[in-house]
Amino acid sequence: MRVLAIAHNTFRESVRDKVLYVLLLFAALSIFGAKALGWISVGQDIKIVKDISLASISLFGVLVAIFVGTSLVYKEMDKRTLYTIISQPLHRYEFVLGKYVGLAAVLALVTAVMTLSSACYVLVLGGSLEAVYFLAAFLIFMKLLLVTAFALLLSSLSSPILGAIIVFCLYLFGHATGVFKDLPPQFEGTFAKQMLEVAYYVIPNLSNFDLRSEAANGVAVNPLFVVWVLIYGVSYSAVFLLLAAAAFQEKDL
Amino acid sequence: MNAIETSQLTKIYSGLGKKATRSLDHLSLSVQEGEIFGFLGRNGAGKTTTIKLLCSLLKPTSGEAFLFGQNARTRESRRLLGYLPEQPYFYEFLTPRETLDFYGKLRGLGSSERTRQWERLSELLDLKDIAHQRIKSFSKGMRQRIGFAVALVGDPPLLILDEPMSGLDPVGRRTIRELILRCRDEKKTIFFSSHVLADVELICDRVGILVRGQLTQCGRVDTLLGGHVDQVELVVRGIRAETQATLREQAEQHRILEDVEVFVLGSRAAANDAIRLVQSGGGEVVELHPIKARLEDYFMREQARHEEVPRGDVA
Known part of the structure; x- marks a missing residue:
């Protein structure tokens, strides 16, 4: 009940925020503009529209997760709206969880709107849609949940700008974790190699959530892989949420 | 049972690269059930720190605080408490009706109870005409009324008010004063900090004076004033x-x-x-x-007497 009250409020605050609509507008422009790239590559236009649509869902979703997520707790501390909330009979972790669930609901809405509009666009262009397209969008949503949990942790610890930079770095490195593992031979035996190996195991591999090429080409995906990715995403999100709750628990407000 | 009891409550603020500052120094204080207690002190004396410790917004460095016998760090103790911060901030995108509903949910009130609370508090604080306007456009006085209403959601037996009259015009101050007296008539305990000593003198049963984090005087207003030469x-x-x-x-x-x-x-x-x-x-x-000696004169004398002692920052 208390978690849902906070989640509902977070959702309401976000959907009443103009920034969300500006981001959605940009996402729509990039999805509908994808046809222009399709003209360049003859016969590949539907594939390109699908590919760019999913990339747009991922990018604009992550922008919402970063910009809203990193300011979720910080803004409440800064504006002192937290005072009257934390002095209510609720556990602090309920507040953190409520903020997370609220933003997750916003992301679910944003992802759903973008997925459905891009799907309609593909159909209007005369393309066909397979289940893997929607599965790819769902895994992007799972990735956004993970990024949001990390953003929320940062929001409990740092200012929104610093938090946004760190989360964006996680997003970039998370899509290129292979680089940390496959180092050139001159790194052999160095401290840098050890550190990068640690980074490889600690930073979540966000490429796991990427089914763009499968979706563009209509290739089926092994269900076991999907289950594994779901467990992977939920585990990382849970760890980040636990850390966020722990960071907020003892915080002086 | 005392509504508020603190024992050697101490708060030292420290941070990386910052000099540690003792904001509250072994505060031992009791506030009896049903009384209006005025908490006085200059800016930086430790009043807000004390209030935040009572509301569990801060963690004490040492010592303990109890509300009706329950440790103030527990969730159960916060059920007994209504808190009005200094310059209360609420979600600007919500209306007063939505705001009170939100806090009702946080207190675990059911839908019909929340409606009943809205009827009662909107009547008491004259919120009906602005029920569906967003808080964003409200004046300080209106926000203070909403803050008071939020503090009263769930009908808690203890109200902790941080500078409830600061920045208000005479009509606003009078409204808050009358509300405090009304709450006392309903057997609530009211603990409030204030700079407006004339108001404190008018309505408080007892006062405590905080100088540099230490409680220097505590007692009935007339007793404290009576001890001094008229x-x-x-x-x-x-x-x-x-x-x-x-x-x-x-x-x-x-x-x-x-x-x-x-x-x-x-x-x-x-x-x-x-x-x-x-x-x-x-x-x-x-x-x-x-x-007749006035509280303001007494307060100024107390300040002067204790501020001669050098301030004790923590090494």
Whole structure:
């Protein structure tokens, strides 16, 4: 009940925020503009529209997760709206969880709107849609949940700008974790190699959530892989949420 | 049972690269059930820190606080508490109705109970006309009324109010004063900090004075003031020049009004001596009236007395 009250409020605050609509507008422009790239590559236009649509869902979703997520707790501390909330009979972790669930609901809405509009666009262009397209969008949503949990942790610890930079770095490195593992031979035996190996195991591999090429080409995906990715995403999100709750628990407000 | 009990409550603020500062220093305080307690002190004296510790917004460095016997760090204790922060902030995108509903949910109230609370509090705080406007456009006085309503959601037996009258116009101050008195009539305990000493004097049963994080005085307003010498205003007529010179030396103030002279004397004993002097010199005592000590004067004396001691920052 208390978690849902906070989640509902977070959702309401976000959907009443103009920034969300500006981001959605940009996402729509990039999805509908994808046809222009399709003209360049003859016969590949539907594939390109699908590919760019999913990339747009991922990018604009992550922008919402970063910009809203990193300011979720910080803004409440800064504006002192937290005072009257934390002095209510609720556990602090309920507040953190409520903020997370609220933003997750916003992301679910944003992802759903973008997925459905891009799907309609593909159909209007005369393309066909397979289940893997929607599965790819769902895994992007799972990735956004993970990024949001990390953003929320940062929001409990740092200012929104610093938090946004760190989360964006996680997003970039998370899509290129292979680089940390496959180092050139001159790194052999160095401290840098050890550190990068640690980074490889600690930073979540966000490429796991990427089914763009499968979706563009209509290739089926092994269900076991999907289950594994779901467990992977939920585990990382849970760890980040636990850390966020722990960071907020003892915080002086 | 005491509504508030603190034992050696201490808060030291520290951070990386920052000098540690002792904001609250071994505060031991009791507030009885059903009383209005005024918590006084200058800016930075530790009033807000104390209030935040009571509301579990801060973690004490040492010591403990209890609300109705329950440790203030527990969730159960917060069920007994309604809190109005200094300059309360609420979600700007919500309306008063939505705001009270939100806090009702946080208190675990059911839908019908939340509606009942809205009916009661919107009536009490005159919120009905602005029920569906967003808080964004509200004045300070309106926000303070919403803050008070939020503090009363769930009908808690203890209200902790941080500077509830600061920045309000006389009408707003009067409204808050009347609300506090009304809450006392409903057997609630009210603990509030304030700079507006005239208001504190009007409505408080007891006061505590905090100087640099330490409680220097605590007691009933009349007892605290009664312990100090009242001033006496003596109005005389027809005194000789040498009597006037002697009286001017003894008096704290002297002024001449048409055919009478007014001397303000620092004690009743001084007044008695002055009267004898006037009468023996052939003068006439026209009026004699005590000037009741005011809380503000007492507060200023307490401040001056304790601020001579150097401040103790933590090494």
